[in-house]
Amino acid sequence: MTPASEASAEPRAGAVLTIDLDAVARNWRQLAARAAPARCAAVVKADGYGLGAVKVAPRLFQAGARVFFVAHLEEAVALRAVLPGEAVIGVLNGLIAAHASVYLAHDFVPVLNHLGEIAAWRDEAGKAGRALPAYIQVDTGMNRLGLDSRETARLIAEPARLAGIDVRAWISHLACADQAGHPMTAVQRTRFAGIVARLPPAPASLANSSGIFRGSDLHFDLVRPGCALYGVNPTPEAGNPMASVIALDARILQVREAPAGGSVGYGAAHALARDARIATLALGYADGYLRTGSGRGFVTIAGHKAPIVGRVSMDLLTVDVTDLPEPLCRPGGWARVIGPDRGVDQVAADAGTIGYEILTDLGARYQRRYTPIG
Numbered sequence: 001m002t003p004a005s006e007a008s009a010e011p012r013a014g015a016v017l018t019i020d021l022d023a024v025a026r027n028w029r030q031l032a033a034r035a036a037p038a039r040c041a042a043v044v045k046a047d048g049y050g051l052g053a054v055k056v057a058p059r060l061f062q063a064g065a066r067v068f069f070v071a072h073l074e075e076a077v078a079l080r081a082v083l084p085g086e087a088v089i090g091v092l093n094g095l096i097a098a099h100a101s102v103y104l105a106h107d108f109v110p111v112l113n114h115l116g117e118i119a120a121w122r123d124e125a126g127k128a129g130r131a132l133p134a135y136i137q138v139d140t141g142m143n144r145l146g147l148d149s150r151e152t153a154r155l156i157a158e159p160a161r162l163a164g165i166d167v168r169a170w171i172s173h174l175a176c177a178d179q180a181g182h183p184m185t186a187v188q189r190t191r192f193a194g195i196v197a198r199l200p201p202a203p204a205s206l207a208n209s210s211g212i213f214r215g216s217d218l219h220f221d222l223v224r225p226g227c228a229l230y231g232v233n234p235t236p237e238a239g240n241p242m243a244s245v246i247a248l249d250a251r252i253l254q255v256r257e258a259p260a261g262g263s264v265g266y267g268a269a270h271a272l273a274r275d276a277r278i279a280t281l282a283l284g285y286a287d288g289y290l291r292t293g294s295g296r297g298f299v300t301i302a303g304h305k306a307p308i309v310g311r312v313s314m315d316l317l318t319v320d321v322t323d324l325p326e327p328l329c330r331p332g333g334w335a336r337v338i339g340p341d342r343g344v345d346q347v348a349a350d351a352g353t354i355g356y357e358i359l360t361d362l363g364a365r366y367q368r369r370y371t372p373i374g
């Protein structure tokens, strides 16, 4: 017989992360409609921006996505196991030549980022006796990944370097698309169009999430949204057009009276100017609630805002519940830390970072629930 305590629906974890896969699918459809007639891929690197690539990607396939990008080879291997064979899986970080057989065995499409990778993939094609698929990235100003301008010029002059390579798309990446009207976006677009026109014909792909919203001249043939799928605002200067995807609820461990003149937490960083009630929640920086968010923003308890006070600890967060009706805030209750009221972008702003980092830092200790957000 199962003891009642083990059969309980009560979460054992200190915090529960709810992930709304229907909202991810809605976001993809919205982006795909905006980008059409360009095709819309889905970037699911970093474990689907922290939300679980093996859950997110099949849901996106169901919604219509056929092209997926990850950063690492191992991420691609994990994805292949959960996606139908017709799904195209691109590996942004390129080709690890020593593991070329893995790319071949799983039909991965490496993003070749320099001439050395192109040569190595061409050699593999020779050995395999067939053309091998690849995306090829050209740098248009980021100076991060992709052929630099000298390498690009050589490839244009010597297209035979591509013998045996089935170029699925020329790609490049925008540095400043999140900033409306940033001049670098137009510069990159013009450079990219000029480069693609001189290379052998293949589809072209430039736009990330924000790029999709900065004009259809950035869409080319394939767009590559990531963050917007997961509810991050791709147009930070305006309202968020994307559906909110996650909610994070933390357990209230203790509620205490804290007299005026005292302080809360490490460093005595929060001084109490009045008699207060402090609730302590079961999440901290070890769960990805960044310490730089100390003393900023609020959580919501039964619909009431409670300001975050004091430093974020490793496993604990303290909030001031003095102004909440007492019966609403009891040990064993729950506080909403991230949700439609205070989304990932706001949590990020309070911690001095970006929504991407909040998502990819989401804690391994959370109980994860894949269900619409209540």
Ligand SMILES: *Cc1c(COP(=O)(O)O)cnc(C)c1O
Binding pocket: 043, 045, 092, 172, 173, 207, 208, 209, 210, 224, 225, 226, 227, 228
């Ligand atoms: C991460 C990444 C994307 C997705 O960017 P978002 O800003 O999250 O939409 C697209 N392309 C490349 C090359 C990337 O590295």
